[in-house]
Amino acid sequence: MSGQLERCEREWHELEGEFQELQETHRIYRQKLEELTALQTLCSSSINKQKTRLKDLKHTLQRYKRLASREEAELVQQLGANIKERQNVFFDMEAYLPKKNGLYLNLVLGNVNVTLLSNQAKFAYKDEYEKFKLYLTIILLLGAVACRFVLHYRVTDEIFNFLLVWYYCTLTIRESILISNGSRIKGWWVSHHYVSTFLSGVMLTWPNGLIYQKFRDQFLAFSIFQIIMGIFYINTEFCLLIFSDYKVPHRMELSFMSWHCTQLPAWCHHSSKHLLSAYCMPRKPPEVSSLVGA
Structure with a gap:
């Protein structure tokens, strides 16, 4: 066997070893991609649930505010501010999640x-x-x-x-x-x-x-x-x-x-x-x- 053919065979074996590593890396990548997709779906679902509950809570506070005392009105105002801040946080979180x-x-x-x-x-x-x-x-x-x-x-x-x-x-x-x-x-x-x-x-x-x-x-x-x-x-x-x-x-x-x-x-x-x-x-x-x- 000529020296050039031996070098080609060695190179092929090296490529074969690198290919096996590449296959394993790609398998891990696809696994992580599936995990990422599942996490994205979970986060989107949780955010939607939170936004729905916050919306209901906001409407409840608005109705209660008309009958609240001064101290209670301050608490209602603070909760309203917290709800608004939370909605801004959701906006930033959704910027990293797939959406329609x-x-x-x-x-x-x-x-x-x-x-x-x-x-x-x-x-x-x-x-x-x-x-x-x-x-x-x-x-x-x-x-x-x-x-x-x-x-x-x-x-x-x-x-x-x-x-x-x-x-x-x-x-x-x-x-x-x-x-x-x-x-x-x-x-x-x-x-x-x-x-x-x-x-x-x-x-x-x-x-x-x-x-x-x-x-x-x-x-x-x-x-x-x-x-x-x-x-x-x-x-x-x-x-x-x-x-x-x-x-x-x-x-x-x-x-x-x-x-x-x-x-x-x-x-x-x-x-x-x-x-x-x-x-x-x-x-x-x-x-x-x-x-x-x-």
Whole structure:
């Protein structure tokens, strides 16, 4: 037997031994996966039971509060606050558990589990979402400038409007996935993307004519102002960086943050005062919430 054939035989035996180890590792993986699925089902069932009982308890307390004395009213108020806090805890717990998709995701993706199970995966998806907004904003800005001042053709307008439709459709899908993973994005922030998708579709299918040409320049001039989204991106990336470095809870905030500045290190208040000033107000504008991140 030649030396080369012997080396091939030895290599095969080594591969055979590694394959046996791989099979055992894969068997353990499948076993753990089944255990994980069982634990997820158990947690989801327990949370639903707890939420139902808390809801009944809350209604009972509300009825009793009308007849309660002053001391009893204070106890009822404390229990109500505890119930509200517990519901927030359930919200964070459910961010790590599979859940049914909403109507929109079911229509677009079907019954696919979109829950990300680790903080790193949630943060990475949220960060990728922000970068997607930045890159497309730059492209759309350049497209709007070109169509407004250089390219006065219907075909280029259609390409630009189609890009707008695709961009806003993609945003709504990604934001729905973020919400499924614990993001507290404000409803109006998502809704305005649905409206933008519809209006972009109207522009795409609008027949060329005198009225279209009169409205076209105004629409393109307005589209140029999308550069403000770049400012939102810079703000968000700054906060995501701090969340990542200092492990502040709720890392899925989007544009305006909903946490207190006292959670940040002292140097942030001095070196980044112009950025943090927008975050020191209560929960309001386009929240972009809790990334544990999306």
